[in-house]
Amino acid sequence: MTDIPASHDAADTGEAATKAAVFNAAERLFALHGFQNVSVRDITSEAGVNLASVNYHFGSKDALLFEIFRRRTAELNRERARMLHEASDNHQGRPPVRAILEALFAPPLRWAAPSLDRRISVQFIIRARSEGTEEMRDVLVKDVSHLARFADALILARPDLPRETIYWRLHFCLGMIHNNRFAEFDRLHVLSDGATREADIEGLLQRMLDFAEAGFLA
Amino acid sequence: MTDIPASHDAADTGEAATKAAVFNAAERLFALHGFQNVSVRDITSEAGVNLASVNYHFGSKDALLFEIFRRRTAELNRERARMLHEASDNHQGRPPVRAILEALFAPPLRWAAPSLDRRISVQFIIRARSEGTEEMRDVLVKDVSHLARFADALILARPDLPRETIYWRLHFCLGMIHNNRFAEFDRLHVLSDGATREADIEGLLQRMLDFAEAGFLA
DNA sequence: TGCAGGATCAAACAGTTGTTCGTCCCTAGA
DNA sequence: TCTAGGGACGAACAACTGTTTGATCCTGCA
Secondary structure (H helix, E strand, O other): OOOOOOOOOOOOOOOOHHHHHHHHHHHHHHHHHOOOOOOHHHHHHHHOOOOOHHHHHHOOHHHHHHHHHHHHHHHHHHHHHHHHHHHHHHOOOOOOHHHHHHHHHHHHHHHOOOOOOHHHHHHHHHHHHHHOOHHHHHHHHHOOHHHHHHHHHHHHHOOOOOHHHHHHHHHHHHHHHHOOOHHHHHHHHHHHOOOOOOOOHHHHHHHHHHHHHHHHHO | OOOOOOOOOOOOOOOOHHHHHHHHHHHHHHHHHOOOOOOHHHHHHHHOOOOOHHHHHHOOHHHHHHHHHHHHHHHHHHHHHHHHHHHHHHOOOOOOHHHHHHHHHHHHHHHOOOOOOHHHHHHHHHHHHHHOOHHHHHHHHHOOHHHHHHHHHHHHHOOOOOHHHHHHHHHHHHHHHHOOOHHHHHHHHHHOOOOOOOOOHHHHHHHHHHHHHHHHHO
16 A cells, blocks of 8 residues: 555556646647647646656656557557457458458457547547657658558458458558548437447447458458 | 759648758658557657758647648648539539449549548548647537538438438448548458459549449439 | 739738746755 | 655756737839
Protein backbone atom coordinates (compact mmCIF):
# COMPACT_ATOMS: atom_id res chain seq x y z
CA MET A 1 0.00 0.00 0.00
CA THR A 2 1.90 2.94 -1.29
CA ASP A 3 -0.57 5.75 -1.23
CA ILE A 4 -3.09 5.36 -4.00
CA PRO A 5 -5.58 2.59 -4.71
CA ALA A 6 -5.16 1.08 -8.12
CA SER A 7 -6.80 3.40 -10.60
CA HIS A 8 -9.74 2.08 -12.55
CA ASP A 9 -8.55 4.07 -15.49
CA ALA A 10 -7.14 2.58 -18.64
CA ALA A 11 -3.77 4.23 -18.40
CA ASP A 12 -2.90 2.98 -14.95
CA THR A 13 0.08 0.71 -14.87
CA GLY A 14 1.14 1.28 -11.32
CA GLU A 15 2.55 4.79 -11.77
CA ALA A 16 1.79 7.76 -9.64
CA ALA A 17 -1.80 8.90 -9.69
CA THR A 18 -0.82 12.27 -11.07
CA LYS A 19 0.93 10.74 -14.04
CA ALA A 20 -2.08 8.61 -14.90
CA ALA A 21 -4.40 11.59 -14.52
CA VAL A 22 -2.28 13.62 -16.91
CA PHE A 23 -2.15 10.74 -19.36
CA ASN A 24 -5.91 10.29 -19.46
CA ALA A 25 -6.76 13.96 -19.55
CA ALA A 26 -4.29 14.51 -22.37
CA GLU A 27 -5.63 11.62 -24.41
CA ARG A 28 -9.17 12.85 -23.99
CA LEU A 29 -8.46 16.46 -24.88
CA PHE A 30 -6.18 15.54 -27.78
CA ALA A 31 -8.79 13.18 -29.19
CA LEU A 32 -11.54 15.77 -28.93
CA HIS A 33 -9.81 18.98 -29.95
CA GLY A 34 -6.62 18.06 -31.78
CA PHE A 35 -3.01 18.15 -30.73
CA GLN A 36 -2.06 21.74 -31.39
CA ASN A 37 -5.32 23.04 -30.00
CA VAL A 38 -4.68 21.69 -26.52
CA SER A 39 -2.15 23.42 -24.29
CA VAL A 40 -0.26 22.00 -21.35
CA ARG A 41 -2.39 24.23 -19.17
CA ASP A 42 -5.56 22.72 -20.60
CA ILE A 43 -4.29 19.25 -19.76
CA THR A 44 -3.13 19.94 -16.23
CA SER A 45 -6.24 21.93 -15.51
CA GLU A 46 -8.49 19.12 -16.74
CA ALA A 47 -6.48 16.60 -14.72
CA GLY A 48 -6.52 18.80 -11.63
CA VAL A 49 -2.76 18.75 -11.22
CA ASN A 50 0.05 21.26 -11.29
CA LEU A 51 1.24 22.82 -14.51
CA ALA A 52 4.73 21.39 -14.14
CA SER A 53 3.48 17.80 -13.95
CA VAL A 54 3.65 17.21 -17.68
CA ASN A 55 7.32 18.08 -17.92
CA TYR A 56 8.17 16.33 -14.67
CA HIS A 57 6.57 13.00 -15.55
CA PHE A 58 6.94 12.92 -19.32
CA GLY A 59 9.76 15.32 -20.16
CA SER A 60 7.82 17.45 -22.60
CA LYS A 61 4.44 17.89 -24.17
CA ASP A 62 5.55 16.11 -27.33
CA ALA A 63 6.95 13.21 -25.33
CA LEU A 64 3.61 12.85 -23.54
CA LEU A 65 1.85 12.84 -26.88
CA PHE A 66 4.21 10.23 -28.22
CA GLU A 67 3.82 7.98 -25.19
CA ILE A 68 0.04 7.97 -25.52
CA PHE A 69 0.42 7.25 -29.21
CA ARG A 70 2.90 4.45 -28.65
CA ARG A 71 0.83 2.73 -25.99
CA ARG A 72 -2.47 2.92 -27.85
CA THR A 73 -1.15 1.78 -31.20
CA ALA A 74 0.66 -1.10 -29.51
CA GLU A 75 -2.61 -2.17 -27.89
CA LEU A 76 -4.46 -1.95 -31.17
CA ASN A 77 -1.80 -3.87 -33.09
CA ARG A 78 -1.70 -6.55 -30.42
CA GLU A 79 -5.45 -7.10 -30.57
CA ARG A 80 -5.44 -7.20 -34.36
CA ALA A 81 -2.58 -9.69 -34.38
CA ARG A 82 -4.41 -11.82 -31.84
CA MET A 83 -7.54 -11.97 -33.98
CA LEU A 84 -5.55 -12.70 -37.12
CA HIS A 85 -3.74 -15.50 -35.35
CA GLU A 86 -7.04 -16.89 -34.12
CA ALA A 87 -8.49 -16.77 -37.61
CA SER A 88 -5.43 -18.58 -38.90
CA ASP A 89 -5.86 -21.31 -36.32
CA ASN A 90 -9.50 -21.74 -37.23
CA HIS A 91 -8.77 -22.19 -40.92
CA GLN A 92 -5.70 -24.43 -41.07
CA GLY A 93 -3.36 -21.49 -41.59
CA ARG A 94 -5.26 -20.10 -44.59
CA PRO A 95 -8.09 -17.90 -43.36
CA PRO A 96 -10.53 -16.55 -45.96
CA VAL A 97 -10.57 -12.88 -46.90
CA ARG A 98 -13.51 -12.07 -44.69
CA ALA A 99 -11.86 -13.45 -41.57
CA ILE A 100 -8.68 -11.49 -42.28
CA LEU A 101 -10.59 -8.29 -42.79
CA GLU A 102 -12.55 -8.91 -39.63
CA ALA A 103 -9.30 -9.06 -37.68
CA LEU A 104 -8.41 -5.72 -39.25
CA PHE A 105 -11.76 -3.98 -38.78
CA ALA A 106 -13.20 -5.36 -35.59
CA PRO A 107 -10.76 -4.12 -32.95
CA PRO A 108 -10.98 -0.39 -33.68
CA LEU A 109 -14.71 -0.65 -34.36
CA ARG A 110 -15.55 -2.52 -31.17
CA TRP A 111 -13.42 -0.15 -29.14
CA ALA A 112 -15.39 2.70 -30.61
CA ALA A 113 -18.61 1.49 -29.02
CA PRO A 114 -20.35 4.51 -27.47
CA SER A 115 -20.19 3.16 -23.94
CA LEU A 116 -16.50 2.33 -23.84
CA ASP A 117 -13.63 4.50 -22.63
CA ARG A 118 -11.64 3.05 -25.48
CA ARG A 119 -13.74 5.17 -27.80
CA ILE A 120 -11.46 8.06 -26.94
CA SER A 121 -8.37 5.98 -27.67
CA VAL A 122 -9.63 5.11 -31.12
CA GLN A 123 -10.29 8.75 -31.93
CA PHE A 124 -6.84 9.57 -30.63
CA ILE A 125 -5.20 7.01 -32.90
CA ILE A 126 -7.14 8.17 -35.94
CA ARG A 127 -6.20 11.76 -35.24
CA ALA A 128 -2.55 10.87 -34.76
CA ARG A 129 -2.53 9.58 -38.31
CA SER A 130 -3.07 13.02 -39.80
CA GLU A 131 -2.02 15.47 -37.11
CA GLY A 132 0.83 13.54 -35.56
CA THR A 133 4.39 14.68 -35.05
CA GLU A 134 7.05 13.88 -37.59
CA GLU A 135 8.25 11.28 -35.10
CA MET A 136 4.85 9.62 -34.94
CA ARG A 137 4.43 9.61 -38.69
CA ASP A 138 7.83 8.01 -39.02
CA VAL A 139 6.72 5.15 -36.84
CA LEU A 140 3.50 4.73 -38.81
CA VAL A 141 5.22 4.82 -42.16
CA LYS A 142 8.28 2.72 -41.40
CA ASP A 143 6.93 0.14 -39.00
CA VAL A 144 4.81 -1.86 -41.39
CA SER A 145 5.65 -5.28 -39.94
CA HIS A 146 2.20 -5.40 -38.40
CA LEU A 147 0.45 -4.60 -41.66
CA ALA A 148 2.70 -6.97 -43.56
CA ARG A 149 1.16 -9.91 -41.73
CA PHE A 150 -2.25 -8.91 -43.02
CA ALA A 151 -0.90 -8.45 -46.52
CA ASP A 152 0.71 -11.89 -46.42
CA ALA A 153 -2.50 -13.49 -45.22
CA LEU A 154 -4.45 -11.81 -48.00
CA ILE A 155 -1.93 -12.93 -50.60
CA LEU A 156 -2.33 -16.46 -49.32
CA ALA A 157 -6.11 -16.17 -49.48
CA ARG A 158 -6.10 -14.77 -53.02
CA PRO A 159 -3.00 -16.21 -54.72
CA ASP A 160 -4.56 -15.49 -58.10
CA LEU A 161 -4.37 -11.72 -57.62
CA PRO A 162 -1.23 -9.70 -58.38
CA ARG A 163 0.48 -8.63 -55.19
CA GLU A 164 0.17 -4.93 -56.01
CA THR A 165 -3.57 -5.37 -56.26
CA ILE A 166 -3.62 -6.86 -52.79
CA TYR A 167 -1.58 -3.98 -51.42
CA TRP A 168 -3.79 -1.35 -52.99
CA ARG A 169 -6.96 -2.96 -51.76
CA LEU A 170 -5.53 -3.22 -48.28
CA HIS A 171 -4.83 0.49 -48.57
CA PHE A 172 -8.46 1.10 -49.50
CA CYS A 173 -9.63 -0.89 -46.48
CA LEU A 174 -7.46 1.15 -44.16
CA GLY A 175 -9.04 4.26 -45.58
CA MET A 176 -12.48 2.88 -44.77
CA ILE A 177 -11.52 2.52 -41.12
CA HIS A 178 -9.72 5.78 -40.65
CA ASN A 179 -12.72 7.65 -41.94
CA ASN A 180 -14.70 6.67 -38.86
CA ARG A 181 -14.35 9.94 -37.02
CA PHE A 182 -16.98 11.88 -35.10
CA ALA A 183 -17.35 14.55 -37.77
CA GLU A 184 -17.70 12.00 -40.55
CA PHE A 185 -20.45 10.18 -38.69
CA ASP A 186 -22.23 13.49 -38.11
CA ARG A 187 -22.08 14.26 -41.81
CA LEU A 188 -23.43 10.84 -42.63
CA HIS A 189 -26.32 11.33 -40.22
CA VAL A 190 -27.22 14.62 -41.81
CA LEU A 191 -26.96 13.14 -45.28
CA SER A 192 -29.10 10.10 -44.52
CA ASP A 193 -31.51 12.14 -42.42
CA GLY A 194 -30.87 9.94 -39.40
CA ALA A 195 -31.25 6.62 -41.19
CA THR A 196 -27.72 5.51 -40.31
CA ARG A 197 -27.16 4.44 -36.75
CA GLU A 198 -23.55 4.59 -35.73
CA ALA A 199 -24.35 2.99 -32.36
CA ASP A 200 -24.93 -0.40 -34.00
CA ILE A 201 -21.29 -1.39 -34.07
CA GLU A 202 -21.75 -5.02 -35.03
CA GLY A 203 -24.08 -4.04 -37.85
CA LEU A 204 -21.55 -1.52 -39.11
CA LEU A 205 -18.83 -4.14 -38.94
CA GLN A 206 -20.88 -6.48 -41.11
CA ARG A 207 -21.57 -3.67 -43.57
CA MET A 208 -17.89 -2.90 -43.83
CA LEU A 209 -17.04 -6.56 -44.26
CA ASP A 210 -19.69 -7.00 -46.95
CA PHE A 211 -18.31 -4.05 -48.87
CA ALA A 212 -14.63 -4.83 -48.50
CA GLU A 213 -14.94 -8.55 -49.03
CA ALA A 214 -16.77 -7.97 -52.28
CA GLY A 215 -14.09 -5.52 -53.28
CA PHE A 216 -11.42 -8.14 -52.67
CA LEU A 217 -13.22 -10.82 -54.61
CA ALA A 218 -13.59 -8.59 -57.67
CA MET B 1 -3.09 47.33 -67.77
CA THR B 2 -3.27 47.85 -64.06
CA ASP B 3 0.12 46.93 -62.79
CA ILE B 4 0.58 43.20 -62.82
CA PRO B 5 0.50 40.74 -65.71
CA ALA B 6 -2.06 38.02 -65.19
CA SER B 7 -0.54 35.54 -62.80
CA HIS B 8 -0.03 32.03 -64.01
CA ASP B 9 -0.94 30.83 -60.57
CA ALA B 10 -4.12 29.05 -59.73
CA ALA B 11 -5.36 31.54 -57.18
CA ASP B 12 -5.22 34.54 -59.39
CA THR B 13 -8.58 36.09 -60.02
CA GLY B 14 -7.45 39.57 -60.80
CA GLU B 15 -6.53 40.64 -57.27
CA ALA B 16 -3.36 42.31 -56.21
CA ALA B 17 -0.22 40.28 -56.69
CA THR B 18 0.51 40.33 -52.98
CA LYS B 19 -2.85 38.82 -52.11
CA ALA B 20 -2.40 36.01 -54.61
CA ALA B 21 1.12 35.35 -53.35
CA VAL B 22 -0.15 35.07 -49.79
CA PHE B 23 -2.97 32.81 -50.88
CA ASN B 24 -0.69 30.40 -52.70
CA ALA B 25 2.05 30.37 -50.09
CA ALA B 26 -0.50 29.73 -47.37
CA GLU B 27 -2.14 26.89 -49.27
CA ARG B 28 1.20 25.28 -49.91
CA LEU B 29 2.47 25.54 -46.35
CA PHE B 30 -0.85 24.51 -44.83
CA ALA B 31 -1.05 21.47 -47.09
CA LEU B 32 2.51 20.42 -46.28
CA HIS B 33 2.78 21.15 -42.57
CA GLY B 34 -0.72 21.50 -41.18
CA PHE B 35 -2.72 24.50 -40.13
CA GLN B 36 -1.52 25.08 -36.60
CA ASN B 37 2.08 24.41 -37.51
CA VAL B 38 2.27 27.32 -39.92
CA SER B 39 2.48 30.86 -38.56
CA VAL B 40 1.54 34.08 -40.28
CA ARG B 41 5.24 34.85 -40.37
CA ASP B 42 5.95 31.61 -42.19
CA ILE B 43 3.37 32.49 -44.80
CA THR B 44 4.46 36.06 -45.43
CA SER B 45 8.09 35.03 -45.41
CA GLU B 46 7.46 32.32 -47.99
CA ALA B 47 5.43 34.72 -50.10
CA GLY B 48 8.06 37.44 -49.80
CA VAL B 49 5.61 40.03 -48.52
CA ASN B 50 5.12 42.05 -45.39
CA LEU B 51 3.84 40.47 -42.19
CA ALA B 52 0.75 42.67 -42.10
CA SER B 53 -0.42 41.51 -45.53
CA VAL B 54 -2.44 38.60 -44.22
CA ASN B 55 -4.55 40.76 -41.94
CA TYR B 56 -4.81 43.55 -44.48
CA HIS B 57 -6.04 41.40 -47.36
CA PHE B 58 -7.93 38.66 -45.55
CA GLY B 59 -8.79 40.06 -42.14
CA SER B 60 -7.24 37.28 -40.09
CA LYS B 61 -5.29 34.08 -40.37
CA ASP B 62 -8.43 32.00 -39.88
CA ALA B 63 -10.27 33.98 -42.54
CA LEU B 64 -7.44 33.32 -44.98
CA LEU B 65 -7.61 29.65 -44.15
CA PHE B 66 -11.35 29.62 -44.65
CA GLU B 67 -11.15 31.41 -47.98
CA ILE B 68 -8.68 28.87 -49.35
CA PHE B 69 -10.91 26.11 -48.06
CA ARG B 70 -14.05 27.63 -49.53
CA ARG B 71 -12.55 28.21 -52.95
CA ARG B 72 -10.93 24.79 -53.29
CA THR B 73 -13.92 22.81 -52.09
CA ALA B 74 -16.17 24.79 -54.40
CA GLU B 75 -13.92 23.95 -57.33
CA LEU B 76 -13.87 20.29 -56.40
CA ASN B 77 -17.63 20.09 -55.93
CA ARG B 78 -18.20 21.86 -59.23
CA GLU B 79 -16.03 19.42 -61.14
CA ARG B 80 -17.66 16.43 -59.47
CA ALA B 81 -21.12 17.77 -60.25
CA ARG B 82 -20.09 18.36 -63.84
CA MET B 83 -18.93 14.77 -64.26
CA LEU B 84 -22.02 13.39 -62.56
CA HIS B 85 -24.20 15.46 -64.85
CA GLU B 86 -22.28 14.24 -67.86
CA ALA B 87 -22.66 10.63 -66.74
CA SER B 88 -26.36 11.21 -66.32
CA ASP B 89 -26.64 12.57 -69.84
CA ASN B 90 -24.79 9.59 -71.23
CA HIS B 91 -27.09 7.07 -69.59
CA GLN B 92 -30.59 8.45 -70.01
CA GLY B 93 -30.65 9.89 -66.50
CA ARG B 94 -29.76 6.61 -64.81
CA PRO B 95 -26.00 6.20 -64.81
CA PRO B 96 -24.57 2.91 -63.56
CA VAL B 97 -22.74 2.66 -60.25
CA ARG B 98 -19.31 2.76 -61.85
CA ALA B 99 -20.00 6.00 -63.71
CA ILE B 100 -21.29 7.64 -60.52
CA LEU B 101 -18.27 6.55 -58.55
CA GLU B 102 -15.99 7.78 -61.29
CA ALA B 103 -17.51 11.24 -60.98
CA LEU B 104 -16.75 11.03 -57.26
CA PHE B 105 -13.23 9.64 -57.49
CA ALA B 106 -11.75 11.07 -60.64
CA PRO B 107 -11.59 14.82 -59.88
CA PRO B 108 -9.49 14.65 -56.70
CA LEU B 109 -7.37 11.84 -58.12
CA ARG B 110 -6.60 13.56 -61.40
CA TRP B 111 -5.80 16.78 -59.58
CA ALA B 112 -3.35 14.85 -57.47
CA ALA B 113 -1.20 13.99 -60.47
CA PRO B 114 2.45 14.60 -59.49
CA SER B 115 2.99 17.27 -62.10
CA LEU B 116 0.01 19.45 -61.29
CA ASP B 117 -0.15 22.43 -58.94
CA ARG B 118 -3.57 21.19 -57.98
CA ARG B 119 -1.82 18.41 -56.13
CA ILE B 120 -1.31 20.86 -53.30
CA SER B 121 -4.96 21.85 -53.33
CA VAL B 122 -6.06 18.26 -52.95
CA GLN B 123 -3.77 17.77 -49.99
CA PHE B 124 -5.12 20.97 -48.51
CA ILE B 125 -8.70 19.81 -48.82
CA ILE B 126 -7.95 16.42 -47.32
CA ARG B 127 -6.16 18.07 -44.42
CA ALA B 128 -8.99 20.49 -43.86
CA ARG B 129 -11.24 17.54 -43.25
CA SER B 130 -9.46 16.54 -40.07
CA GLU B 131 -7.61 19.64 -38.92
CA GLY B 132 -10.07 22.29 -40.01
CA THR B 133 -11.63 25.01 -37.91
CA GLU B 134 -14.99 24.50 -36.27
CA GLU B 135 -16.32 26.78 -38.98
CA MET B 136 -14.91 24.61 -41.75
CA ARG B 137 -16.17 21.41 -40.21
CA ASP B 138 -19.60 22.95 -39.92
CA VAL B 139 -19.64 23.58 -43.64
CA LEU B 140 -18.49 20.05 -44.39
CA VAL B 141 -21.00 18.44 -42.05
CA LYS B 142 -24.04 20.57 -42.80
CA ASP B 143 -23.66 21.27 -46.49
CA VAL B 144 -24.40 17.82 -47.82
CA SER B 145 -26.42 18.96 -50.83
CA HIS B 146 -23.50 18.12 -53.05
CA LEU B 147 -23.17 14.61 -51.64
CA ALA B 148 -26.91 14.12 -51.70
CA ARG B 149 -26.86 14.21 -55.49
CA PHE B 150 -24.45 11.30 -55.51
CA ALA B 151 -26.54 9.42 -52.98
CA ASP B 152 -29.68 9.96 -55.08
CA ALA B 153 -27.94 8.75 -58.20
CA LEU B 154 -26.74 5.64 -56.40
CA ILE B 155 -30.22 4.93 -55.06
CA LEU B 156 -31.53 5.17 -58.60
CA ALA B 157 -28.82 2.83 -59.82
CA ARG B 158 -29.46 0.24 -57.11
CA PRO B 159 -33.15 0.56 -56.16
CA ASP B 160 -33.05 -2.93 -54.69
CA LEU B 161 -30.71 -1.89 -51.88
CA PRO B 162 -31.95 -0.30 -48.64
CA ARG B 163 -31.17 3.39 -48.56
CA GLU B 164 -29.07 3.10 -45.40
CA THR B 165 -26.89 0.60 -47.17
CA ILE B 166 -26.30 3.10 -49.96
CA TYR B 167 -25.41 5.81 -47.49
CA TRP B 168 -22.98 3.62 -45.60
CA ARG B 169 -21.26 2.45 -48.74
CA LEU B 170 -20.96 6.02 -49.96
CA HIS B 171 -19.34 6.75 -46.62
CA PHE B 172 -16.87 3.93 -47.21
CA CYS B 173 -16.02 5.31 -50.64
CA LEU B 174 -15.31 8.74 -49.22
CA GLY B 175 -12.95 7.12 -46.77
CA MET B 176 -11.09 5.49 -49.64
CA ILE B 177 -10.45 8.88 -51.21
CA HIS B 178 -9.53 10.82 -48.12
CA ASN B 179 -6.88 8.27 -47.28
CA ASN B 180 -4.84 9.37 -50.29
CA ARG B 181 -2.37 11.51 -48.41
CA PHE B 182 1.40 11.73 -48.83
CA ALA B 183 2.16 9.79 -45.67
CA GLU B 184 -0.29 7.02 -46.55
CA PHE B 185 1.27 6.58 -49.96
CA ASP B 186 4.70 6.45 -48.36
CA ARG B 187 3.56 3.75 -46.01
CA LEU B 188 2.10 1.78 -48.88
CA HIS B 189 5.36 2.02 -50.80
CA VAL B 190 7.30 0.70 -47.83
CA LEU B 191 4.80 -2.09 -47.30
CA SER B 192 4.77 -3.21 -50.91
CA ASP B 193 8.51 -2.71 -51.26
CA GLY B 194 7.99 -0.29 -54.12
CA ALA B 195 5.51 -2.41 -56.06
CA THR B 196 2.79 0.24 -55.88
CA ARG B 197 3.24 3.22 -58.15
CA GLU B 198 1.27 6.21 -57.01
CA ALA B 199 2.24 8.13 -60.15
CA ASP B 200 -0.06 6.01 -62.30
CA ILE B 201 -3.18 8.00 -61.53
CA GLU B 202 -5.45 6.44 -64.14
CA GLY B 203 -4.41 2.98 -63.05
CA LEU B 204 -5.16 3.87 -59.44
CA LEU B 205 -8.54 5.24 -60.47
CA GLN B 206 -9.43 1.97 -62.16
CA ARG B 207 -8.28 0.03 -59.10
CA MET B 208 -10.46 2.14 -56.85
CA LEU B 209 -13.41 1.78 -59.17
CA ASP B 210 -12.97 -2.00 -59.38
CA PHE B 211 -12.93 -2.24 -55.61
CA ALA B 212 -15.77 0.16 -54.87
CA GLU B 213 -18.02 -1.01 -57.69
CA ALA B 214 -17.75 -4.58 -56.48
CA GLY B 215 -18.53 -3.38 -52.98
CA PHE B 216 -21.68 -1.70 -54.23
CA LEU B 217 -22.86 -4.70 -56.18
CA ALA B 218 -22.52 -7.00 -53.17
C1' DT C 1 1.59 69.04 -61.28
C1' DG C 2 -0.89 68.02 -57.14
C1' DC C 3 -3.44 65.03 -54.57
C1' DA C 4 -6.33 61.49 -52.67
C1' DG C 5 -6.15 56.69 -51.29
C1' DG C 6 -5.00 52.04 -51.64
C1' DA C 7 -0.96 49.15 -50.69
C1' DT C 8 3.15 48.19 -48.20
C1' DC C 9 6.28 48.75 -44.60
C1' DA C 10 8.86 48.44 -39.86
C1' DA C 11 7.76 48.29 -35.29
C1' DA C 12 5.41 47.33 -31.41
C1' DC C 13 1.46 45.23 -28.93
C1' DA C 14 -0.81 42.03 -25.64
C1' DG C 15 -1.61 37.39 -25.01
C1' DT C 16 -0.31 32.55 -24.95
C1' DT C 17 2.92 29.00 -25.41
C1' DG C 18 6.20 25.17 -23.37
C1' DT C 19 9.54 24.93 -20.06
C1' DT C 20 12.33 25.72 -15.81
C1' DC C 21 13.37 27.26 -11.29
C1' DG C 22 13.44 27.19 -6.20
C1' DT C 23 10.61 25.96 -2.43
C1' DC C 24 7.66 23.29 0.17
C1' DC C 25 5.26 18.93 1.44
C1' DC C 26 5.20 14.35 2.93
C1' DT C 27 6.27 9.81 3.34
C1' DA C 28 9.66 5.72 3.74
C1' DG C 29 13.64 4.07 5.98
C1' DA C 30 17.31 4.57 9.68
C1' DT D 1 12.48 11.08 16.02
C1' DC D 2 15.23 12.55 12.39
C1' DT D 3 16.25 12.83 7.66
C1' DA D 4 16.89 12.06 2.75
C1' DG D 5 14.40 12.40 -1.57
C1' DG D 6 10.74 11.94 -4.75
C1' DG D 7 6.74 14.58 -5.81
C1' DA D 8 3.89 18.69 -6.15
C1' DC D 9 3.58 23.48 -5.91
C1' DG D 10 3.39 28.71 -7.35
C1' DA D 11 5.92 31.77 -10.02
C1' DA D 12 8.54 33.28 -13.42
C1' DC D 13 11.00 32.87 -17.96
C1' DA D 14 11.96 33.55 -22.83
C1' DA D 15 10.09 32.67 -27.14
C1' DC D 16 6.49 32.91 -30.24
C1' DT D 17 1.70 33.85 -31.49
C1' DG D 18 -1.89 36.88 -34.32
C1' DT D 19 -2.97 41.47 -34.65
C1' DT D 20 -2.67 46.59 -34.78
C1' DT D 21 -0.63 51.02 -35.47
C1' DG D 22 1.11 54.95 -37.81
C1' DA D 23 4.25 56.30 -41.24
C1' DT D 24 5.72 55.84 -46.01
C1' DC D 25 5.51 54.61 -50.75
C1' DC D 26 3.33 54.66 -55.11
C1' DT D 27 -0.06 54.90 -58.60
C1' DG D 28 -4.20 56.58 -60.97
C1' DC D 29 -6.89 60.63 -61.61
C1' DA D 30 -8.14 65.58 -61.81
